[in-house]
Amino acid sequence: MRLSRIAVPMNQLVQNAKQWIDRNQRRFGMITSIDGSQLVCVMLDPANGTAELWETKLERNSYKAITNQLPQAHWNERVLFDMFGIVPEGHPRLKHILLHEQYDPSLFPLRRTALPVQSQIDRKFNFLEVKGEGVYEIPVGPIHAGVIEPAHFRFSCLGETILNLEIKMGWVHRGVEKRLTEVPWRKARYVAEATASDTAVANALAHAIAIESLFGAELPARAETLRTLALEIERLAMHAIDVGGMANDVGFLGVFHNLSRLRGYALGMAQALSGNRFMRAFIMPGGTREFDNARTEKIKTLVKNMREEIKPILDVFEDNQTAKQRFSVASVSKSLATEFNLVGVSARACGIEYDCRRHFKHGLYPQMAPPIVVRAQGDILARTRVRVAEIYSSMNLIEKLINEIPAGKTTINLPDTLPADEISLGIVEAFRGELLHLIVTDEDGNIARYAIKDPSANNWTAISIAIRNNLIADFPLANKSLGLSYSGNDL
Amino acid sequence: MIKLLSYLIGKGVATQRKPFPKPDADVWGFPEVTLAPCEGAACNKCVTECPTEAIAITIDGDKPLLSLDRGACIGCGRCIEVCPTKTIVPNRTYEVATVTREDLILTNSGKKKVDEAKRTPRANLHIFKESVHARVVSTGCSACDAEIGASGNAVFDIERFGVHVVASPRFADALLITGPVSKGMQEPLRRCYGAMADPKLVIAIGTCAITGGVHKNGYTEANGADSIIPVDVYVPGCPPHPWSIIHGVLVAMGKAKPYIHNPETITPELVAVAGASALAPALAPDAAADASESSAAAPSEPSATAPAPTSDPSPELPETESGPEDAKSEPKSE
Numbered sequence: 018m019r020l021s022r023i024a025v026p027m028n029q030l031v032q033n034a035k036q037w038i039d040r041n042q043r044r045f046g047m048i049t050s051i052d053g054s055q056l057v058c059v060m061l062d063p064a065n066g067t068a069e070l071w072e073t074k075l076e077r078n079s080y081k082a083i084t085n086q087l088p089q090a091h092w093n094e095r096v097l098f099d100m101f102g103i104v105p106e107g108h109p110r111l112k113h114i115l116l117h118e119q120y121d122p123s124l125f126p127l128r129r130t131a132l133p134v135q136s137q138i139d140r141k142f143n144f145l146e147v148k149g150e151g152v153y154e155i156p157v158g159p160i161h162a163g164v165i166e167p168a169h170f171r172f173s174c175l176g177e178t179i180l181n182l183e184i185k186m187g188w189v190h191r192g193v194e195k196r197l198t199e200v201p202w203r204k205a206r207y208v209a210e211a212t213a214s215d216t217a218v219a220n221a222l223a224h225a226i227a228i229e230s231l232f233g234a235e236l237p238a239r240a241e242t243l244r245t246l247a248l249e250i251e252r253l254a255m256h257a258i259d260v261g262g263m264a265n266d267v268g269f270l271g272v273f274h275n276l277s278r279l280r281g282y283a284l285g286m287a288q289a290l291s292g293n294r295f296m297r298a299f300i301m302p303g304g305t306r307e308f309d310n311a312r313t314e315k316i317k318t319l320v321k322n323m324r325e326e327i328k329p330i331l332d333v334f335e336d337n338q339t340a341k342q343r344f345s346v347a348s349v350s351k352s353l354a355t356e357f358n359l360v361g362v363s364a365r366a367c368g369i370e371y372d373c374r375r376h377f378k379h380g381l382y383p384q385m386a387p388p389i390v391v392r393a394q395g396d397i398l399a400r401t402r403v404r405v406a407e408i409y410s411s412m413n414l415i416e417k418l419i420n421e422i423p424a425g426k427t428t429i430n431l432p433d434t435l436p437a438d439e440i441s442l443g444i445v446e447a448f449r450g451e452l453l454h455l456i457v458t459d460e461d462g463n464i465a466r467y468a469i470k471d472p473s474a475n476n477w478t479a480i481s482i483a484i485r486n487n488l489i490a491d492f493p494l495a496n497k498s499l500g501l502s503y504s505g506n507d508l
Numbered sequence: 509m510i511k512l513l514s515y516l517i518g519k520g521v522a523t524q525r526k527p528f529p530k531p532d533a534d535v536w537g538f539p540e541v542t543l544a545p546c547e548g549a550a551c552n553k554c555v556t557e558c559p560t561e562a563i564a565i566t567i568d569g570d571k572p573l574l575s576l577d578r579g580a581c582i583g584c585g586r587c588i589e590v591c592p593t594k595t596i597v598p599n600r601t602y603e604v605a606t607v608t609r610e611d612l613i614l615t616n617s618g619k620k621k622v623d624e625a626k627r628t629p630r631a632n633l634h635i636f637k638e639s640v641h642a643r644v645v646s647t648g649c650s651a652c653d654a655e656i657g658a659s660g661n662a663v664f665d666i667e668r669f670g671v672h673v674v675a676s677p678r679f680a681d682a683l684l685i686t687g688p689v690s691k692g693m694q695e696p697l698r699r700c701y702g703a704m705a706d707p708k709l710v711i712a713i714g715t716c717a718i719t720g721g722v723h724k725n726g727y728t729e730a731n732g733a734d735s736i737i738p739v740d741v742y743v744p745g746c747p748p749h750p751w752s753i754i755h756g757v758l759v760a761m762g763k764a765k766p767y768i769h770n771p772e773t774i775t776p777e778l779v780a781v782a783g784a785s786a787l788a789p790a791l792a793p794d795a796a797a798d799a800s801e802s803s804a805a806a807p808s809e810p811s812a813t814a815p816a817p818t819s820d821p822s823p824e825l826p827e828t829e830s831g832p833e834d835a836k837s838e839p840k841s842e
Contacts (some may be wrong), residue, residue, distance in 0.1 A: 118694050126727050159696050162675035164644045164653050168692060174802075188692040189647055192726040199615055199726075204559040207584055207675065208722045214651030258654075271512045277661040280524050292536030298584040326519075333512045342826060375637065503648040507692075 018296040020070040020440045023060075027073050031086045034058060034071075038087075041369070045358055047470040048083065048093045051457050052129035056080065059442065059455060059470075063376035066383065068442055075103065081109035088476075089358030094472055100194075101188075115138045115187040115507060126195045127466070145182050147173035152449040155489070159188045164501035170492075173177050178489050183482045186506055193508040197467035202228065202435055203466070207299050209454065212469055213505035214295055218244075218251040219447030220469075221300040223454035226379055227443035228302035231436050231456065238423040240304040245380035246418050247287070247305070249295050252448040253411040254283035256404045257327070259500045263401055264334055266494040267343045272334045279330070283324040286415070287313040292505050304428030313419050320415050338468055341398060347483040347495035348396035357478045361450020362407070363499050364398035366392050373446035382446075386413060397498040409441040447472055447502055471505030522662040528603050528751055536597035538583050538745065541576050541614040543771045546595040548572025554587035554596060560715075560722060563587060564594075568617055578604070579612040579718040582746040591596055595802035597774075605711075605743045605756035607766045609734070612718070614769045631835055636709065636761045638680055639670035644682035645700055648687020651747040652714040656684065666750075671757050677701070682709040682760060685739075686725045686747075688716035688730035701737045709760045711741045718742050741766070 025033055031396065037043050046059030046068065048311050058071040073080075084091040085117050094105040095114040098475035105111065118140045125132070132271035144154075159167035169185040196208050210217045222244055228237065261276030284294040289312045291299035294408035299306050334340060349359070354367035364371050374381070374386035387410035392399035435458050443454040450472030459465035476499055484495050513814045531537055546565065549572065553561045562580035566573050574595055576587070587596045593618050606612050622648035646653045652733040660673065674680050677700045688695055699708070712733045715721040734740055758764035 067743075119691050119695070124727065147606060159693070160645055160700055164646065164656050164673060166646045166648075166650050166653065167696065188696070189609055189687065189690065190647075190692055190728060191690045191723040191730045192728040193723070196723065207559040211582075211649050211716075211722050214649040215654055216649070217784070245638070258657075273518050275516070278663060279659070281658070281663055283659070288532065289534050292534055292585070293583070294655075295747065297582070298586075299788050313535070329511065329515050333515070405788070480513060502650065503686075 018068060018442055018444075019233070020059075020068060020442055022057075022440065023069055025071040025073050027075075027080060029056070030071070030073050031083050034060070034083065034087055044371070045087060045470070046066060046453055047087050047455075048090050048097070049455075049468050050101045050103060050127075052076075053078070053103060053125070053127070054130045055131075056097075056103075056299070058434070059453060061451075063371065063373075066377050068444070070440055070442075072201075078102055079104040079106050080167070081106050082111075084108050088356050089475070092472065092477070094224055097108070101125050102128055102132055112142050112143070114141060115190045117187055117480040118142070129465070136404070142185055144171045144183050144185075144264075145173075145181060149175070152180065153416070159185075168503050172489060172492070173491060177490070178331075179484050179487055179489055179492065182484050182492075184481065186503070189504045189507045194467050194469060197465045202464060205467075207298065207328060209469075210297055212508060213471060213502045214297070214306070215501065216251070216256060216447045216449065216452070216471075216505060217295050217297050218300060219445045219452050220454070221296075221446075222248060222379060223299075223443035223445040223452050223469075225300050225302045225443070226445070227441045227454045227456045228435070228442040229431070231439050231458065232431055233467060234303065234429060234431060235431060236304060236429060237426045239425045240427045241381050241463070242418055242422050243290070243305045243308055243427060245382070246299055246378055246415060246422075247290060247383060248417075248445070249300055249411045249414050250283055250286045251288065251296065253281050253323075253408060253415065254287065255285060255448040255500075256408045259410070259497070260331070260334070260401060260404050262497045263397070265345070266497050267340055267397050269337065269340060272330055275330045276327070279323055279327050282319045282448070283325075286294075286319045301428070303431045304426070307427055308373045308422070310422065310507045313422065315418050316415070320419070323502075324412050324416075327408065331408070335402070335405065336434070339456055343491075344398035344401060344495065344498075345394075345396055346487050346491050347498065348394060348399075349479050349483050351393075353482055357482070358360060358475050359450075359479055360475045361447070361472045362403050363476045365390055365448065366403045367395040368393040371451070373444055373451050377444040377446075379443070379445050381418070381473045385414065385418070387411075395496060400500075402496045403489055415487055437462045447481065449473060449502060449505075450476065455464070469505075469508060471500040471508075472501055473506045477506060517527045520652055522765075523665045524663055525780055528755065529766045530600055530603070531602060535598075536583070536585050536588075537583060537600065538578060538594045538604065539576055539585075539587055539614075539775065539836075540599040541574060541616050541769070541771060541776050542597055543616055544593050544595045544620065546572045546574045546593055546725070551592060553592075553734070557586040557590055559584060559586075560719075560724075573615060573617055575613055577613045577719075578596040578715075578744040579609060579742060580715065580721070580724075581744065582715050582721055584788050592683045601767075602749050602751035603755045603764070604748070605741050605759045605764075606744070606750050606768070607741055607759065609718075609742065611766065611768055614771075616771065618771060634762060635707070637763060640681040640709065640757065640761055641672050641674045641679055642682040642684050642711075642757065643674055643677050643700065644684045644686070644706070645693075645697055647657055647688045647693035647697065648716045651716070651717055652745075652753075654748045655745075655750050656686070656713065656774035659753045659792065661750075664750040664754060666757065668756060669754065669763065670761070671754075673762055677703040678705070680704055680708075682711060682757065684711050684713055684753075684757075685733040686713045687718045688720040689736055690728035690730035691735050694729075694730075696734050697733070697736055709741070710737055710739045711743060711756050712739045712759050713743045713745075713756065715744055715746045720745060723745065763821065 156171040167188040264272035374382040390406040453470040455468040457466040720731040
């Protein structure tokens with residue numbers, strides 16, 4: 018959707034934001050900057066399917082941190098510090114998050130305006146130290162034992178119990194946001210997809226929607242249907258392997274191996290739809306790649322087989338007493354989930370009814386959105402059950418849509434130059450949750466700022482909350498249940 | 509548990525028995541370069557469309573020389589869509605891992621001359637012939653990691669070839685690297701490599717690990733693993749298929765032959781598949797007009813006509829499996 022700048026003075030920002038999120042399930046989207054001379058807040062209104070963009074001019078390169086009143090901003094403000102050199106004063110844990118010690122202390126990659134006063138940025142990362150008799154630290158990573166992306170976890174433990182977990186991210190920071198302002202916009206989609214390729218469809222879709230709304234373009238029904246199918250196939254594949262991963266972490270290998278085999282069915286659907294297992298380069302601004310209707314039969318067969326074969330496995334898994342017991346830990350309360358702005362499966366497992374498919378227009382949503390799956394307990398079991406229910410709802414939706422692919426065009430023409438001085442936002446419910454792509458164009462119609470808010474940027478805090486006072490042996494399981502993306506967060 | 513056991517027994521064996529099957533017809537695949545003469549700079553469509561500058565057209569004697577670097581290619585397929593001469597067609601094999609960086613560069617000028625000595629890997633290969641223990645270091649977007657994970661599943665089952673993924677570099681023989689190795693991961697990668705005992709193998713998996721892909725030459729210095737540690741085997745793909753990853757590991761072990769581009773072996777069938785509906789032109793907005801005239805062999809024309817005839821939902825796009833009439837449509841190497 019297209020957004021216009023609403024000026025909010027610095028001294029009213031926190032108050033306005035607090036009022037906003039207190040009303041009618043409205044949400045805080047993100048806080049960032051365009052070129053370093055202002056703060057912008059994206060505020061979401063799910064009930065009406067709209068959003069606002071608040072702009073606060075900065076006179077200095079520092080301001081009073083909003084994290085103390087709005088905890089959900091805490092990582093966003095650290096990113097402002099790293100990427101723009103803007104110092105949120107009074108931030109309780111101000112340290113770098115994306116750029117490590119090896120980067121030049123004067124490098125602020127996204128800053129376009131000169132720094133008013135050269136601030137001394139210390140890129141050293143100081144872990145929170147937990148002191149007391151018998152407290153010890155376990156450092157883990159950045160390279161992990163399994164086949165997984167890198168991050169460093171610092172556990173402070175007493176005996177087997179975790180007292181505190183601090184996470185050092187940024188290892189896979191590749192400069193995606195900067196690169197998206199450097200390439201011609203027609204080629205930007207490949208970079209947007211590579212933000213986190215397990216979420217390639219959602220990223221491509223959020224990117225496409227943001228670009229299309231700059232032009233005010235409406236898409237043919239065929240393209241919207243194909244996009245919705247792609248998004249649901251991605252969700253199905255990833256939920257299947259995420260549930261399988263949890264089975265693996267409790268030693269339930271029969272379930273794990275079958276779910277990873279059955280994920281292959283979803284990848285087969287992806288391949289039939291797009292020619293690629295990850296549906297890379299399928300969605301583009303203006304539509305999708307052409308789809309051969311003859312391939313619907315293959316997808317129908319695959320989804321039918323998957324439904325038949327996955328049900329007994331999921332039933333066995335859900336009924337298993339060992340799994341249930343292992344899964345009844347690492348819970349996050351609804352109040353903390355609200356305070357830290359959790360999204361996606363992690364939020365719905367805490368009883369928060371938020372699924373962008375029900376609220377914001379993308380693909381065939383909200384018309385075709387399945388009912389929101391909510392569980393109240395907030396623990397690993399609840400997250401597993403939300404995923405299992407969504408596996409079924411995704412299969413239902415795929416089965417329905419595959420019979421209803423409209424004929425017609427899959428693409429529309431878009432002009433070569435983006436409209437000047439416009440702002441637009443793409444909101445998509447990725448399989449992990451709310452994904453935002455924000456595009457700001459300059460006076461020549463070039464992309465001046467491209468901001469991505471991956472669902473994991475909200476949810477990483479949840480692992481620190483969930484694992485506190487739990488056993489260290491439960492960490493891999495708790496981490497898996499939250500299904501966090503490292504590259505999506507690190508950009 | 510009884511239920512699970514009976515389910516497992518009922519399912520039988522899921523593993524693909526024959527290694528390296530040909531890709532299904534619906535697989536888009538990586539680009540392959542044929543001997544078909546290229547129109548050169550007059551056309552230049554693939555060069556302008558390529559998002560990673562993987563394609564270059566130069567002049568070789570009197571005819572245009574097209575060279576395509578799979579090490580930079582992210583497999584978006586735009587070049588295949590816009591190529592009017594079928595110089596670039598979809599690749600029909602998963603065995604794409606190479607031992608030298610040069611072997612990833614394909615040209616339309618016939619078989620490449622590469623010094624055979626260069627194709628012999630550094631490490632003393634025969635000791636890894638039966639089994640390797642591999643350590644995976646991810647520095648990227650998780651797609652390649654997911655495919656490494658998939659190569660270990662019941663369908664592909666990399667373990668049957670003697671490949672085990674291990675949890676520490678101290679007992680690893682091979683290092684599998686994914687992702688572009690941006691500044692954050694350069695030192696951890698060096699240390700991981702340093703912690704491995706000699707002799708050791710390094711396999712760069714995916715386009716990012718080879719050149720940095722879409723991330724290269726930025727402020728994060730994400731230019732692939734090559735500049736950080738020596739690489740023995742390159743597996744192109746974005747991400748590579750699990751069979752390609754297995755191929756890469758087997759090449760490193762000395763159990764499989766590396767890919768060497770030889771356009772003379774590209775059969776008419778392959779070109780026929782290239783013209784089949786697997787490649788119905790995705791009429792990207794700016795290329796719509798070009799594609800409808802240039803892809804004469806592409807049977808489907810979903811948006812070239814008025815809406816009326818296409819409103820029939822029944823699948824009527826011709827599904828050319830390898831029809832003889834298509835096979836002869838592109839004679840070559842004569």
